[in-house]
Amino acid sequence: MRFGITILPEYRWNEAERRWRRAEELGFDHAWTYDHLTWGGLPDSPWYGTTPTLTAAALATSTIKLGTFVTSPNFRHPLALTREILALDDISDGRFLCGLGAGGSLDATIQGGSELSPRQKVDRLTEFVELLDTLLTTDGVDYKGDYFEVRNGRTLPGCIQQPRVPFVMAANGPRSLRLAAKYGAGWVTTGGDADDLDGWFATVAELTHRLNDVLAASDRSGSFDRYLSIDDSLYALTSVAAFEDLVGRAAALGFTDVITHWPRVEGVYAGSEDVLEQVAAEVIPRFR
Numbered sequence: 001m002r003f004g005i006t007i008l009p010e011y012r013w014n015e016a017e018r019r020w021r022r023a024e025e026l027g028f029d030h031a032w033t034y035d036h037l038t039w040g041g042l043p044d045s046p047w048y049g050t051t052p053t054l055t056a057a058a059l060a061t062s063t064i065k066l067g068t069f070v071t072s073p074n075f076r077h078p079l080a081l082t083r084e085i086l087a088l089d090d091i092s093d094g095r096f097l098c099g100l101g102a103g104g105s106l107d108a109t110i111q112g113g114s115e116l117s118p119r120q121k122v123d124r125l126t127e128f129v130e131l132l133d134t135l136l137t138t139d140g141v142d143y144k145g146d147y148f149e150v151r152n153g154r155t156l157p158g159c160i161q162q163p164r165v166p167f168v169m170a171a172n173g174p175r176s177l178r179l180a181a182k183y184g185a186g187w188v189t190t191g192g193d194a195d196d197l198d199g200w201f202a203t204v205a206e207l208t209h210r211l212n213d214v215l216a217a218s219d220r221s222g223s224f225d226r227y228l229s230i231d232d233s234l235y236a237l238t239s240v241a242a243f244e245d246l247v248g249r250a251a252a253l254g255f256t257d258v259i260t261h262w263p264r265v266e267g268v269y270a271g272s273e274d275v276l277e278q279v280a281a282e283v284i285p286r287f288r
Helices: 013-025 050-060 078-091 118-137 174-183 197-217 240-252 273-287
Strands: 002-006 030-033 065-071 096-100 141-144 149-153 167-170 186-189 225-229 257-261
Touching: 013 030, 013 050, 030 050, 030 096, 030 257, 050 065, 050 078, 065 167, 078 096, 078 118, 078 149, 096 118, 118 141, 118 149, 118 167, 118 174, 167 174, 174 197, 186 197, 197 225, 240 257, 240 273
Parallel strands: 002 030, 002 257, 030 065, 065 096, 096 167, 167 186, 186 225, 225 257
Antiparallel strands: 141 149
16 A cells, blocks of 8 residues: 645645655655645635646655646646646656546636536546647647647657656546546546445445446556545544544555545644654554
């Protein structure tokens, strides 16, 4: 089992830097930040840009992997995103992970326009991922789809990680799961709606069964990582016991990685950094 932590981009860097450094010191394998223009969970919170935040985090750390949780086509074009990915991969010396998903509703309409239907969102995501994959592996790309266009997209010098940075794909439905199996190095989920923790894990189990079927049907060979964000039904760092229980359940379902959130003083993900420290010292080593 590998362990990740999400640090929301809500802090001034003189506050945020020590969190990114400490995540590495505590032995977390990967650290993430949200890639949104705004987030419904904290609509009135300060909020900073994802790419500058990860750039600063890359310079403040040396071994921990860094990722977007997750990037969507809501406000990004594949060619412009390619340039940012190339820079992050280079500055981090090959430690960047690109989380990708269809995106939520707030980012989809905050700059104007109407919201897409679920089918249209997956159509757009498919174009987005296919074109991003091509741009990160090919220089001089011409493409015209229903949602994106590129004219002689020059994308030198290429990624540090070859053939490109890993895609960690957020997917629940059959089409997006097939897309994940085709282009992803891994899959990430937050589960589904449920009334309690047992119900939530039942939704997670169902999603893993769907993924298994898709991987088998696509004859996907080689490793395929499975990431679970464990804070959806119960915040994992509420207590050491809660964290251990959630990680144990995730391991039983075959997840290779779990992701929690850095404790906040109040509101969503409210908790104590003492619990975080204890979990890192006592629980994480037992699940390695």
